[in-house]
Amino acid sequence: MWENDKELFHLMRTNLFPAAVGDILDTLGYLHQFIAPVVKPIRSNMVVVGRAMPVLEADVFELHSSSNKSDIGEKPFGIMFEALDSLQENEVYITTGCSLRYALWGGLMSARAIKLKAAGAVLDGFSRDTSEIYALDFPVFSHGTYAQDQGPRGKVIDYRVPIEFSGVRVNPGDIVFGDRDGVLIIPQALETEVISKALEKVSTENQVRKAIAKGMSTVEAFEKFGVM
Secondary structure, eight states, X not given: OOSSHHHHHHHHHHHOOHHHHHHHHHHTTOOOOBOXXXXXXXXXXXXXXXXXXXXXXXXXXXXXXXXXXXXXXXXXXXXXXXXXXXXXTTEEEEXXXXXXSSEEEOHHHHHHHHHTTOOEEEESSEEOOHHHHHHHTOOEEXXXXXXXXXXXXXXXXXXXXXXXXXXXXXXXXXXXXXXTTEXXXXXXXXXXXXXXXXXXXXXXXXXXXXXXXXXXXXHHHHHHHSOO
């Protein structure tokens, strides 16, 4: 049904939504694939779909480490710029690991991500420069907006490594799919089965919708189609 990621993500964007995919993951025994519901698109119509590029962030309490024991500690933002520059086409910058004291993403980062043809950013924290991101129309999902900078407060300490985002394991290459109703992680090893079954489910739901519009009861619809 698709030959590459470009076709897959177009298919998902035009024919699927996270709720339907999440239902399929439930039937396969993957019951905890949605990250925390507090993470929302900064504009309600934004949709994100792409491959995870996980980023690990940590709190700090000085711009340059006074211990002189870590190269990362010496660098403002740690290795955030290297992580950002590593983004590839259709990848999602997804980050966690720190407290909610500062913004993890902004307008200039969005501009760079667009240049690299990245798919979006999903943050276990805040974003800022909201008007600029609106103008760029880059999909950003976060806890909300907050202007305080991460410079002297947080550093990226690693990237392209497994992370746990609100208890959900995110590996490099997993699919990140989100809209205003939530963001879920599709393990890469399951993606073909999950997406194929989700497409079947949505097709069946459309039949149910037509049957209900013609007067069929919900009991009858569920007995006939098996979805509701």
